[in-house]
Amino acid sequence: MRSYLTPEYMVHRDEERCIRCKVCVNQCTYETHYYDAEDDKIYSKDVNCTNCQRCVVFCPTNAITITKNPNAYKENDNWTQEAIIAVKKQAETGGVILTGMGCDKPNFTFWDRLVLNASQVTNPSIDPLREPMETRTYLGSKPDHLELENSEGDSVLLTELAPQLCLETPIMFSAISYGATSLNVHESLARAATEFGTYFNTGEGGLDPRLYKYGNHTIVQVASGRFGVHPKYLDVGAAIEIKIGQGAKPGIGGHLPGEKVTEDISRTRMIPVGTDALSPAPQHDIYSIEDLRQLIYALKEATNYSKPVSVKIAAVHNSAAIASGMVRAGADIIALDGVRGSTGAAPRVIRDNVGIPIEMAIASVDQRLRDEGIRNKASIVAAGGIRSSADIVKAIALGADAVYIATSALVAMGCTVCQKCYTGKCPWGITTTDPWIAKRINPNIASRRLVNLLNAWSLEIKEMMGGMGINAVESLRGNRLHLRAVGLTDTECRILGVKMAGD
Amino acid sequence: MDNIARMNCRYNDDKDFAGCSIFGMMNLQGKRFSSKDPVRAISNMHERGNGLGGGFAVYGIYPEHLDDYALHIMYLDREAKKKTDKLLKESFEVVQDEELPTKEANVRDPPQVWRYFVQPNAKKLSTKTADDYLLEQVMRINTETGKAFVFSSGKNMGVFKGVGFPEDVAEFFCLEEYEGYMWVCHGRFPTNTPGWWGGAHPFNILDWTVVHNGELSSYGINRRYLEMFGYKCTMQTDTEVLAYAFDLLMRRQKLPINIVAQIVAAPLWEEIDSLEPEKARVLKALRQTYGSLLMNGPFSVVVAHHGEMIGLTDRIKLRPLSAGTRGDFLYLSSEESAIRLVSPTLDRSWNPRGGEPVVGRLKATKVLEVLAK
Numbered sequence: 096m097r098s099y100l101t102p103e104y105m106v107h108r109d110e111e112r113c114i115r116c117k118v119c120v121n122q123c124t125y126e127t128h129y130y131d132a133e134d135d136k137i138y139s140k141d142v143n144c145t146n147c148q149r150c151v152v153f154c155p156t157n158a159i160t161i162t163k164n165p166n167a168y169k170e171n172d173n174w175t176q177e178a179i180i181a182v183k184k185q186a187e188t189g190g191v192i193l194t195g196m197g198c199d200k201p202n203f204t205f206w207d208r209l210v211l212n213a214s215q216v217t218n219p220s221i222d223p224l225r226e227p228m229e230t231r232t233y234l235g236s237k238p239d240h241l242e243l244e245n246s247e248g249d250s251v252l253l254t255e256l257a258p259q260l261c262l263e264t265p266i267m268f269s270a271i272s273y274g275a276t277s278l279n280v281h282e283s284l285a286r287a288a289t290e291f292g293t294y295f296n297t298g299e300g301g302l303d304p305r306l307y308k309y310g311n312h313t314i315v316q317v318a319s320g321r322f323g324v325h326p327k328y329l330d331v332g333a334a335i336e337i338k339i340g341q342g343a344k345p346g347i348g349g350h351l352p353g354e355k356v357t358e359d360i361s362r363t364r365m366i367p368v369g370t371d372a373l374s375p376a377p378q379h380d381i382y383s384i385e386d387l388r389q390l391i392y393a394l395k396e397a398t399n400y401s402k403p404v405s406v407k408i409a410a411v412h413n414s415a416a417i418a419s420g421m422v423r424a425g426a427d428i429i430a431l432d433g434v435r436g437s438t439g440a441a442p443r444v445i446r447d448n449v450g451i452p453i454e455m456a457i458a459s460v461d462q463r464l465r466d467e468g469i470r471n472k473a474s475i476v477a478a479g480g481i482r483s484s485a486d487i488v489k490a491i492a493l494g495a496d497a498v499y500i501a502t503s504a505l506v507a508m509g510c511t512v513c514q515k516c517y518t519g520k521c522p523w524g525i526t527t528t529d530p531w532i533a534k535r536i537n538p539n540i541a542s543r544r545l546v547n548l549l550n551a552w553s554l555e556i557k558e559m560m561g562g563m564g565i566n567a568v569e570s571l572r573g574n575r576l577h578l579r580a581v582g583l584t585d586t587e588c589r590i591l592g593v594k595m596a597g598d
Numbered sequence: 599m600d601n602i603a604r605m606n607c608r609y610n611d612d613k614d615f616a617g618c619s620i621f622g623m624m625n626l627q628g629k630r631f632s633s634k635d636p637v638r639a640i641s642n643m644h645e646r647g648n649g650l651g652g653g654f655a656v657y658g659i660y661p662e663h664l665d666d667y668a669l670h671i672m673y674l675d676r677e678a679k680k681k682t683d684k685l686l687k688e689s690f691e692v693v694q695d696e697e698l699p700t701k702e703a704n705v706r707d708p709p710q711v712w713r714y715f716v717q718p719n720a721k722k723l724s725t726k727t728a729d730d731y732l733l734e735q736v737m738r739i740n741t742e743t744g745k746a747f748v749f750s751s752g753k754n755m756g757v758f759k760g761v762g763f764p765e766d767v768a769e770f771f772c773l774e775e776y777e778g779y780m781w782v783c784h785g786r787f788p789t790n791t792p793g794w795w796g797g798a799h800p801f802n803i804l805d806w807t808v809v810h811n812g813e814l815s816s817y818g819i820n821r822r823y824l825e826m827f828g829y830k831c832t833m834q835t836d837t838e839v840l841a842y843a844f845d846l847l848m849r850r851q852k853l854p855i856n857i858v859a860q861i862v863a864a865p866l867w868e869e870i871d872s873l874e875p876e877k878a879r880v881l882k883a884l885r886q887t888y889g890s891l892l893m894n895g896p897f898s899v900v901v902a903h904h905g906e907m908i909g910l911t912d913r914i915k916l917r918p919l920s921a922g923t924r925g926d927f928l929y930l931s932s933e934e935s936a937i938r939l940v941s942p943t944l945d946r947s948w949n950p951r952g953g954e955p956v957v958g959r960l961k962a963t964k965v966l967e968v969l970a971k
Contacts, residue, residue, distance in 0.1 A: 217789060218813040218896050219916055226914065227866050233886045240851045241887050243880070250857060252880045259886060468826050471887070564815035564896075566914065567864070569889030576818030 099183050102141035104161050106150075112158035113137060119150035119159060124520040124532055147513040149522035181443070191444075195516030195526065197343055197437040197480060197502060198447050204435065205454035205587070206486045210596060212577040213562040221566050223557035229567040230553055230560075232497050234334075234474040235259035235403040236427045257427060258403050260314075260334055262497055263292030264553040265568055266487060268545075269432075269478050269499030270316050270338065270407070272298030273323070274351045274360045274372060275439035275516070276526055277533035278305070279541070283508060285309035286538060287545030296499065297323075299338055299349055299374060301363040307331045314405065317394065319348050320374035322364040326397065334428070335394050336405040337387070339378065342436020342479035345409030345450045348374030350440055355519050355528045388424035395425070403427035405476070410434065410456030411449075415463035422464060422473045429473050430499065431456045436479030437502045439526050440517035453479045454493060458591045461494025461573055470573075484555035493591065494573040507548040508541045618799070618811035619643035619785040620919075622900040622930040623940075624907045624958045629926065630658050633773040635940040636781035639929075641765035642936045643785055646811075651786030651798035652767035653759025655807040656778035657904060660754045666693050666715035667732055670750035670757060671739070672795055673710040678745035685743065689735050690716035698758075703770035705762035709795055711771075713756075729804055729849075736803065737830065747796040752805030755904065759784075759798035767798075779960075782902045784809040801837045805903045806845060810837040811932060812897030812917050823890035836897075843891050844901050855908055855957055861888040863913040863953030900930050905960040915952030922947040928958035 106127060115135060119128040127143040128150065130136075144161060151159050168179050181192055214220040221228065235257050242253040268284045281303065284295040289312040296314040301323015306313070315332030317324050329335060340346065351372035361368040381387050391404050405428035406421045408414065418429050433453025438446065457477050464470040477490045478499035487498050506512065509523035516526035524535025560568065563577050571577065579596040580588050588595060621640045625631060636654065660668050669686075673679045686692055693715040700711065718728045726734075736748045750757035755778070758771040764785045768774075784799035800807040814820060814836035821831045821839050827850075829842045840862075847858045861884055870881045885892070896916030901908045909930035911919045920934040922944040929937040934947065950956050 214815065214895075218815060221914075227868065229867055231867050237887045241853075241883055243853065243857060245854065249877070250854075250880050251876075252883055254883065254887075256883055256886060465822060465826050470826060565894050567889075567892055567894060569885070570816035570819060570892050570894035572819060573822055573890070574816060574818035575822075577815075 096187060098187055100180065100187070101166055102144065102164050104144040104146045105141050105164050106139035106144055107160040107162065108137060108139065109158045109160075110136075112156040114156055114158075116155060118153050118155065122149045122153050122522060124522045124527075124529075125518075145513045145515045146511075147515070147522050148511045191442045193440055193517045194443040194446060194514050195437075195439055195441075196512050196514045197435045199514070200447050203452050204480065205452055205583070205591070206480070206482075206489055208581055208583050208587075209454075209489050209578050209591075209593065210581055211485070211488060211492075211559060211563070212579070214564040218564045220564055221561040223554070223561045226561075227566060228557040228561055230264045230556060232262040232265040232568055233259040234262065234405075234428050234476065234496055236473055237471040239471065258334075258401060260294060260403060260428075261292070262294065264549060264556070265491060265495075265497035266549060266552060267293050267314070267476065267497060267499050268295035268504050269501035270296040270298035270336070270341075271501055271505070272300035272316075272349065272351070272439075273303060273363055274300040274355055274528065275349075277524070277528050277530075277536065278303055278359060279533055279536040279538050280508070280525055281306055282538040283536060283541035283545060284504065285313060286542040287549065288312040290542070290546050291549045293549065294333060296336060297332070299323075300351070300360065300372070301365070302328055302331065303359060303363050316407075317390075318374055319376070319378040320372060322366065322372055322374070325365070329394065329398050332402065334403045334405055335398065336407055336428075336430065337378070337390060337394070337426075338407050339381070339387075340407070340409035340411075340432070341438060342409045342432030342434055342450055342453070343438030344441040344445045345411055347376050347441070347445060350374070352519065357528050357530075360528055384420040384424055387421065387426075391425040405430050407432060407478075409436070409449075410451045410453055410479070412451065414451070414456045415459040418460040418475075419463055419467055419469070422469050426473055428476055429460065430476040430478060431460060431495075432499075433477070433479030438516075453477050453490070455590055457490055457493045457495050458575075462592060465573075484552040485559070487552065488556055488559045488571065489578060491568065491571050492574055492578050493593075494575075496572060503548065504545055507544045508536060618787055618809075619646035619932045619936075620799075620809045620811050620898060620900050620930070621783040621932070621936055622781070622809075622902065622907050622909065622928075623783075624780040624902075624928045625926050626928060626958055626960060626962060627926045628658070628779045628960050630777040630779050631781075632777055633768060633781070636783050637765055637768045637773065639931065639936040639940050640783035640785050641763065642939045643931075643933055644763060644765075646787060646932060647763060647785030648787045649763045649766075650761055650788050651759070651784070652762055652764030653757065653784045653786075653798045653800050653809075654764070654768065654771075654773060655750075655755065655757045655782040655800040655802065655809070655902060656773075656776055657755045657780040657805075657902065658778040659756050659776045660715070663693070663715045664754050666717060667751060667753055668756055669714040669716060669736075669748055670698065671712050671714065672747050672749055673712065674745035674747075678743050679710065679712070681743040682739055682746040685735070685739060686714060686716065689719055689722060689731075689738075690714075691719060692716050699772045699775070700770050701772055703762065704766040705760050705770045708760060708770065733803065741830075749796055750802050752802065752807075752904075755805050755807075757800050757802045757807060759800065760795045761798065780902060780907055782807055782809050782900050782907070797835065799837060801835070801841045803841060803845060804849075806841060806849070807902050808837055808841040808844065808899060810840055810897060810899045812836070812899070812912065813895060814839065814893050814897060815895030816893060817895075819890050820893065840893065840897070840899060840901075843893070847888075847891070855906070855955055857884065859910055859953065859955040860884055861891050862893040863910060864889075864892050865913065865953065898932065907958045909950065909956040910954075911950065911952050913953035918949075919956075920947070920949050921956045928956075930956060 288295040299318030310331035318338040407430035434450035474496040477495035898917035
């Protein structure tokens with residue numbers, strides 16, 4: 096069947112600048128560029144190009160430009176280019192359209208409709224360059240009150256607190272599984288988290304034993320496929336996360352194609368080399384809330400109640416009620432992943448249509464837990480759509496204790512959000528397990544870039560807190576009076592628990 | 599102004615924005631003294647207020663009614679008084695009921711102010727403590743009657759407050775006729791609550807009073823945390839959340855003041871990390887558990903209840919507080935000048951560090967300070 100699809104992007108090469116060094120040919124994993132010895136020229140197959148910008152960045156003479164194909168169907172606000180292309184593609188393949196990364200549609204982002212406060216006159220702003228500014232955050236269940244005993248002038252603590260995670264900054268690296276990415280990526284995340292005093296999440300593919308030494312800064316995930324889950328794995332992590340759902344694909348499990356299951360990954364995931372690792376849509380031992388309680392306590396028993404257990408759900412319509420049940424079932428941390436949450440591979444129709452924005456989920460879950468007097472019983476971690484330190488400050492002011500970032504971390508390492516992670520050929524070496532490509536991530540460099548990002552965002556968070564006259568992050572958490580809305584409806588304001596700017 | 603809950607913040611601002619002067623004076627032996635010194639001291643800090651609020655809490659003023667709750671109530675119209683009288687009759691045994699003595703003074707639009715000495719109605723008390731019952735009824739009067747506001751509800755103590763400079767408010771309420779062993783005073787500089795008598799300090803519930811100078815940047819979360827424990831923050835002032843925080847921690851959870859100080863003005867992590875492990879464990883648990891009650895942003899406060907007067911500032915001392923002792927007297931003040939005015943010589947005079955409480959206890963031989971270390 097002849098394809099009716101045209102190339103999405105066009106590659107332009109300035110012949111005056113091109114020195115035939117073939118960097119582009121070697122760097123492109125989609126075989127877009129090829130050298131013709133007879134012509135002594137490099138040509139490009141536009142149709143292969145994903146606009147990942149790898150060749151553009153690495154071309155030593157800046158000879159390459161990539162543009163969107165100017166050829167377009169007749170303009171139509173209803174039948175968009177994307178809609179027409181999708182139908183044609185499915186007519187040619189009969190399959191589900193896959194994509195990578197988070198939802199790219201407009202109108203799902205509320206961060207940009209929220210503005211922050213600053214002190215003027217009646218109280219002073221605080222300068223973080225000159226005065227202490229605290230971002231340390233503890234995640235885990237907190238008691239309603241503390242029992243203390245006075246003994247010879249010293250207070251002795253009688254209440255034993257549940258295990259806690261200590262974050263020096265309220266930012267963690269979200270679940271990115273081994274298999275979807277390579278060991279180099281995991282190592283970069285683990286090292287950066289350890290260096291900065293925060294945590295990285297293994298995702299659902301287990302943890303390579305070579306990274307066990309970073310266990311104190313690792314959250315080990317247990318998902319529906321149970322890949323790589325064994326007692327040692329549970330023991331080595333600082334916390335355990337049960338993955339119920341993911342913002343990019345609520346209601347379906349992770350799919351890892353067999354081509355990505357190499358020797359190392361097969362050992363860690365405990366599956367044969369080359370087999371597809373298909374996580375079931377639900378956890379088949381959790382069909383109800385009381386089943387979740389059993390798994391939470393099975394994991395707590397298995398680890399002797401020594402570490403917090405997090406439960407991660409995709410933010411959906413009834414998140415508030417579900418979260419309340421999760422807290423009562425014994426979850427120490429509630430991880431909420433919003434509709435803009437990212438993925439290595441998901442059906443595009445699911446990614447772009449299922450779930451609710453994280454802003455609404457944080458606000459409604461935080462409020463519900465407060466209404467029920469159990470907000471202190473669990474921490475809230477927000478994920479899915481955090482692009483900047485301002486988003487983090489807003490998430491915390493809405494009620495989150497901390498955030499998970501994944502896309503931002505990958506972008507820091509090189510990702511350009513071209514949305515082709517599912518091909519397994521990421522030219523930046525991130526979402527691939529092909530050793531030849533994966534070595535493009537150098538953990539020394541990538542972990543430095545991640546630490547720099549954490550450092551930069553933490554500084555910005557401190558600046559914003561100081562401006563509000565706040566010098567400890569716990570005074571920002573759930574403090575929605577420091578937020579105002581611009582251009583939102585009364586209902587949106589009510590759900591977010593914020594007033595309009597000027598009100 | 600129909601809704602009394604909104605009167606304190608008639609424009610529905612997030613909270614009350616005010617600067618202030620505070621003064622506290624206590625005789626540690628419980629000997630009662632007149633209003634002369636406290637009024638002179640607070641009026642010495644005239645420039646810290648703008649005539650839109652002044653008030654006093656006096657402890658030990660009703661020795662003839664030791665066991666009765668003394669309710670001071672302000673009425674904005676007759677209807678409110680009728681409704682309140684009915685409610686009081688249902689819920690309490692009213693021992694005595696009279697108009698508070700007042701006289702002409704330079705104050706703005708005074709409401710009708712009434713005083714009741716009451717005992718809880720034993721039949722309605724059931725399993726509740728008398729204090730909790732009273733608290734409930736006070737909340738009812740303040741929210742149900744529309745234009746009545748209980749501004750004092752302790753035993754053997756009374757709050758007097760209104761719109762005017764403190765010295766004028768003292769004159770209006772004829773404070774020269776009262777004696778107490780502890781006086782807590784306030785002069786106010788509000789930015790957004792002109793003309794509402796209930797908005798002046800001290801803020802009171804049962805025998806607890808708070809006078810406060812500051813603006814809490816953490817108000818939003820302090821309030822939401824307290825709401826989880828059943829407090830209704832109707833007045834939209836940060837003083838209210840301070841008062842409720844002290845009520846929750848000290849009265850309900852029975853935590854001692856040195857611990858409470860380390861909750862509302864928590865030490866920095868850096869300090870905590872440098873302490874010996876057992877001490878660090880306590881402070882860490884306090885911050886982990888009560889982080890939402892950290893009072894962040896500028897405040898200095900005098901908190902008092904029978905037998906105890908506490909001075910405290912925020913942890914980086916963004917508002918002033920000075921302390922002094924002379925004989926059996928403990929003084930706390932926004933400015934040392936006010937203390938020196940009434941007691942030119944002092945046995946001791948010092949400026950407490952941020953987050954370190956000064957505590958005067960009845961019959962205690964020495965004033966507690968630097969409890970944290």
